[in-house]
Amino acid sequence: MELPYTEPYKIKVVEPVRRSSRNEREKWIAEAGYSLFQLRSDQVFIDLLTDSGTGALSHHQWAEMMLGDESYAGSTSYFKLKEVINNWLDMPYFVPTHQGRAAENLLFSALIKEGDLVPGNAHFDTTKGHIEFRRAFAVDCTIDEAGNTTLLHPFKGNIDLNKLETVFKNNPKEKIPLCIITVTCNTSGGQPVSMQNIRDVSALCKQYGIPVFFDAARFSENAYFIKMREEEFAQHRIKDIVREMYSYVDGATMSSKKDAIVNIGGFLACRDKDLFEKISMYCILYEGYLTYGGLAGRDLAAMAQGLKEGMDFDYLESRIGQVAHLGQQLADYGIPCQIPTGGHAVFVDAKKFLQNVPKEQFQAQTLAIELYLEGGVRGVEIGTLLADRDPVTRKNRYPALELLRLAIPRRTYTNNHMDYVAACLANIYEKRDRITKGFRIVKEAPIMRHFTVQLERI
Ligand code: F0G
Numbered sequence: 001m002e003l004p005y006t007e008p009y010k011i012k013v014v015e016p017v018r019r020s021s022r023n024e025r026e027k028w029i030a031e032a033g034y035s036l037f038q039l040r041s042d043q044v045f046i047d048l049l050t051d052s053g054t055g056a057l058s059h060h061q062w063a064e065m066m067l068g069d070e071s072y073a074g075s076t077s078y079f080k081l082k083e084v085i086n087n088w089l090d091m092p093y094f095v096p097t098h099q100g101r102a103a104e105n106l107l108f109s110a111l112i113k114e115g116d117l118v119p120g121n122a123h124f125d126t127t128k129g130h131i132e133f134r135r136a137f138a139v140d141c142t143i144d145e146a147g148n149t150t151l152l153h154p155f156k157g158n159i160d161l162n163k164l165e166t167v168f169k170n171n172p173k174e175k176i177p178l179c180i181i182t183v184t185c186n187t188s189g190g191q192p193v194s195m196q197n198i199r200d201v202s203a204l205c206k207q208y209g210i211p212v213f214f215d216a217a218r219f220s221e222n223a224y225f226i227k228m229r230e231e232e233f234a235q236h237r238i239k240d241i242v243r244e245m246y247s248y249v250d251g252a253t254m255s256s257k258k259d260a261i262v263n264i265g266g267f268l269a270c271r272d273k274d275l276f277e278k279i280s281m282y283c284i285l286y287e288g289y290l291t292y293g294g295l296a297g298r299d300l301a302a303m304a305q306g307l308k309e310g311m312d313f314d315y316l317e318s319r320i321g322q323v324a325h326l327g328q329q330l331a332d333y334g335i336p337c338q339i340p341t342g343g344h345a346v347f348v349d350a351k352k353f354l355q356n357v358p359k360e361q362f363q364a365q366t367l368a369i370e371l372y373l374e375g376g377v378r379g380v381e382i383g384t385l386l387a388d389r390d391p392v393t394r395k396n397r398y399p400a401l402e403l404l405r406l407a408i409p410r411r412t413y414t415n416n417h418m419d420y421v422a423a424c425l426a427n428i429y430e431k432r433d434r435i436t437k438g439f440r441i442v443k444e445a446p447i448m449r450h451f452t453v454q455l456e457r458i
Contacts, residue, residue: 068298100255190342361438
């Protein structure tokens with residue numbers, strides 16, 4: 001018999017989580033204005049709000065934290081991180097940052113001006129936010145297949161080369177400061193980008209003289225999918241796949257809270273010395289001196305160690321296997337999800353799930369609230385609330401996909417927890433026809449409303 005995968009670790013420290021009653025949860029969620037962000041974490045039983053900064057450190061990482069060097073300049077912990085970024089990712093220059101969006105801020109401060117276009121594959125919200133804040137435009141060039149949740153495609157994060165070339169052909173080079181490839185692509189469902197697509201995008205960008213950067217938050221999960229789904233790489237080590245991926249880009253912004261398995265941290269890496277010098281100025285201005293970039297020495301040390309652990313095949317197999325396990329359970333219950341399951345999360349198709357709730361009443365948010373009430377599980381809406389209003393007409397924007405994201409923290413929950421989550425959703429799925437009403441907005445912020453929105457039941 002073929003042996004199943006198991007976690008390549010055992011558990012040394014546990015953190016109790018408290019169950020609650022449905023009555024308690026009814027009260028708490030009403031007090032929170034039906035916003036899952038407004039709940040206290042001790043009102044949540046299983047927290048799948050995000051996989052960002054919520055993973056469990058290894059004992060090697062804790063040991064590195066004890067060795068953390070808190071010197072203001074030239075900390076030995078910085079040099080440990082430098083060793084990994086220079087040698088494993090083959091990036092000659094970098095600055096640490098306090099998290100991913102800070103790296104975006106530094107890079108875009110150096111590169112983007114008003115009216116510019118930044119093509120890429122479904123930019124993450126903060127990436128888009130930083131682009132739009134500079135009155136520039138994020139142009140989504142993701143392949144159309146990504147928008148069809150029922151279609152099986154191995155690389156739904158891929159960039160459509162025709163869409164990309166159209167942007168290049170119709171605009172002067174000076175207006176396109178960079179192209180961004182997000183690996184894996186969070187917005188399209190944690191979906192990977194193939195090595196072939198990275199090669200092709202890189203070649204096209206080179207032809208038009210446009211720099212290309214990774215949004216690298218989940219780069220090792222992407223490398224795992226390349227190994228499993230792209231025949232050429234079946235025998236390659238993850239480390240070699242990663243090196244090849246980075247060889248095609250001019251740099252990367254990184255949220256280390258994902259694939260470097262730390263609670264806080266990020267970095268910005270690049271190949272060009274002039275760009276590095278420009279970025280360095282912004283780093284000192286916004287983040288801190290170049291060898292700590294807004295982080296404690298111990299954070300740098302944990303990040304260096306976490307980056308290496310994140311590229312371990314056995315770890316990736318169990319991590320992505322756990323996400324796939326939840327995806328498979330939901331599929332077995334007949335629950336509609338984005339397929340294939342992504343690297344860090346399962347995305348439930350709320351439009352198909354709650355067909356009797358009108359879209360004006362926020363289907364994915366309604367499902368997220370139902371899931372919390374059913375079992376104290378917290379997911380996050382990726383739908384109309386997140387899409388905000390049109391800046392000109394102020395009308396709600398209704399995105400093609402209305403999703404409930406269940407993001408799995410790394411090394412944190414067991415498959416029993418996943419089974420519990422699946423059972424909660426199955427119970428709701430059984431009574432879905434009777435769920436006919438959603439929510440209306442009572443109060444919202446002008447942009448990025450989904451963090452603070454207040455709702456009431458219809
Ligand atoms: N890029 C991607 C693809 C992300 O998923 C995130 C964060 C960022 C950049 C920003 O990084 O949070 O360190 O500033 N994603 C989290 C999430 C918040 O829940 O998906 P950050």
